[in-house]
Amino acid sequence: MKAAILEQAGTPLVIDQLTVSKPGPHEVLIRTAACGLCHSDLHFIDGAYPHPMPCVAGHEAAGIVEEVGSEVRTVKKGDAVVTCLSAFCGHCEFCVTGRMSLCLGGDTRRRPG
Numbered sequence: 001m002k003a004a005i006l007e008q009a010g011t012p013l014v015i016d017q018l019t020v021s022k023p024g025p026h027e028v029l030i031r032t033a034a035c036g037l038c039h040s041d042l043h044f045i046d047g048a049y050p051h052p053m054p055c056v057a058g059h060e061a062a063g064i065v066e067e068v069g070s071e072v073r074t075v076k077k078g079d080a081v082v083t084c085l086s087a088f089c090g091h092c093e094f095c096v097t098g099r100m101s102l103c104l105g106g107d108t109r110r111r112p113g
């Protein structure tokens, strides 16, 4: 896929091709149709928010589901979706009491690398 890659804070984004791994059990692969860059992204780009590099800028996207992990039940291939930076599991104590931003569900965390 083509992506706007931030290789180092304070440098211009580099548009290049990336290889994306298959989705894990609780992940969804989305073909991005559109993506914004918000002020949070600018903080990553200028180094105000330290973050491991390289990374792909843009966390507010819309697209079509291409593939789902083996445990995903809420969307299917072909669904139109929007992304959310704050992933939540939907079944931990915080999620079921309406505080999804505090979710501690390990299912929503991506493995290193």
Ligand SMILES: [Zn+2]
Residues within 6 Å of the ligand: 038, 039, 040, 041, 059, 060
């Ligand atoms: Zn944002």
Ligand SMILES: [Zn+2]
Residues within 6 Å of the ligand: 088, 089, 090, 091, 092, 093, 094, 095, 100, 103, 104, 105
């Ligand atoms: Zn949760």
